[in-house]
Amino acid sequence: QVQLVESGGGLVQPGGSLRLSCAASGFTFTSYAMVWYRQAPGKERELVAVISSGGRETSYEDSVKGRFTISRDNARNTAYLQMNNLRPEDTGIYYCCAKRPSTGSTYWGQGTQVTVSS
Numbered sequence: 001q002v003q004l005v006e007s008g009g010g011l012v013q014p015g016g017s018l019r020l021s022c023a024a025s026g027f028t029f030t031s032y033a034m035v036w037y038r039q040a041p042g043k044e045r046e047l048v049a050v051i052s053s054g055g056r057e058t059s060y061e062d063s064v065k066g067r068f069t070i071s072r073d074n075a076r077n078t079a080y081l082q083m084n085n086l087r088p089e090d091t092g093i094y095y096c097c098a099k100r101p102s103t104g105s106t107y108w109g110q111g112t113q114v115t116v117s118s
Contacts, residue, residue, distance in 0.1 A: 004022055013116070014118055016116070020081040037095045038114070043092075045095070089116075
């Protein structure tokens with residue numbers, strides 16, 4: 001059974017930090033790129049950050065560059081999103097996603113809420 005379980009969300013003040021985790025099971029984690037998306041209230045889901053299957057390549061949405069860091073631990077089948085200097089506009093539900101471009105296989109987590117507010 002495939003599972004992606006996000007954790008680490010919560011309420012934080014502007015300028016604060018959170019670290020999201022995405023624990024994967026039921027598939028070959030090392031064959032999949034990992035992607036973090038977010039969806040703000042009333043807005044469409046947007047891509048935040050991507051990391052390649054081996055962890056050597058990353059990319060970020062412009063507004064989070066220099067503040068967020070995506071990483072993965074293939075030994076633990078877990079992906080992370082370190083979020084620093086958080087802003088109110090970072091508020092939303094954060095989803096992790098596993099993608100295997102060669103086959104089109106895609107798995108989604110259930111999401112974790114991040115709220116940035118004073």
